[in-house]
Amino acid sequence: DYVLTESDFVHKDDLHYPFEERGLQFGDGIYEVIRVYNGKYYLIDEHVERLYRSADAVKLKMPFSKEEMYQQLDALLQKNEIQNDAKVYMQITRGSAPRDHAFPLNVKSNLYAYVQDLSRKMDFMAEGVSAITRPDVRWDWCYIKSLNLLPNVIAKQEASEQGCFEAILHKDGEVTECSSSNVYMVRDGKVYTHPAKENILHGCVRTRMKQFCEDESIPFVEEPFRVEDIQDADELFLTSSTAEVMPIVQVDGKAVEGGQVGSITRKLQHKYEQDAG
Numbered sequence: 001d002y003v004l005t006e007s008d009f010v011h012k013d014d015l016h017y018p019f020e021e022r023g024l025q026f027g028d029g030i031y032e033v034i035r036v037y038n039g040k041y042y043l044i045d046e047h048v049e050r051l052y053r054s055a056d057a058v059k060l061k062m063p064f065s066k067e068e069m070y071q072q073l074d075a076l077l078q079k080n081e082i083q084n085d086a087k088v089y090m091q092i093t094r095g096s097a098p099r100d101h102a103f104p105l106n107v108k109s110n111l112y113a114y115v116q117d118l119s120r121k122m123d124f125m126a127e128g129v130s131a132i133t134r135p136d137v138r139w140d141w142c143y144i145k146s147l148n149l150l151p152n153v154i155a156k157q158e159a160s161e162q163g164c165f166e167a168i169l170h171k172d173g174e175v176t177e178c179s180s181s182n183v184y185m186v187r188d189g190k191v192y193t194h195p196a197k198e199n200i201l202h203g204c205v206r207t208r209m210k211q212f213c214e215d216e217s218i219p220f221v222e223e224p225f226r227v228e229d230i231q232d233a234d235e236l237f238l239t240s241s242t243a244e245v246m247p248i249v250q251v252d253g254k255a256v257e258g259g260q261v262g263s264i265t266r267k268l269q270h271k272y273e274q275d276a277g
Ligand code: PDD
Pocket: 033, 152, 177, 178, 179, 180, 181, 182, 201, 202, 203, 204, 205, 206, 239, 240, 241, 242
């Protein structure tokens, strides 16, 4: 149970922060969730690159160079003797200082990263899950993986209260992504998803989906679809580091194409397994 910090490894029970911590008071920080299969990171380059892009975007000084970051993340798995499936949660905040909106002078970033067990959601992936639709009330810079997750948390809670796995978010009817995953619609053999603009998170698994579709000559159309398009969809699915490739078979109480998991979703699930395994 060792946690990586900006200075050293500490036991999780020995990690404490001052109450004036900018992550706590302002959500002034960024994070990543990285998947581990059989003790090895999956899509590590994509996650590290995105982390540094997020840091740049919010003028956050990273405590490690990219090279050191890779070494420290490897050391985290080794120190905890991870050999199975897991996920690493990592966050970096602007640091601890007396509360002031503007960045305090000489403040030092706080980093922590730790490993959690995570088994694959085999039943859900086989059968598919249900979702609700909700307005996307987030800010314009969702490509930054920021700690400010209140709109995401509320949308996910509403899904959960209705016995659903996810909330599909839309801006004026145009589907952006889900509360903690990217979303795709299949129609007439083509995969549609919102373009990787500033208003969605550029998912690491999304990047793989694009590649898998190219490999299989399935058109990958980066154009937003609308909430009302969902009723005519052949297939719907979402992706994330924790949910992998997850079929959505019901939206707002209505079945998507008879509630069956479609063949393109199955193909992409299979490609993911091969890639991650
Ligand atoms: N969430 N969109 C949002 C809003 C997300 O929070 C996530 C990931 C994704 C998918 O990104 P990736 O394929 O890189 O995991 C898309 C993580 C898993 C989380 O917050 O727990």
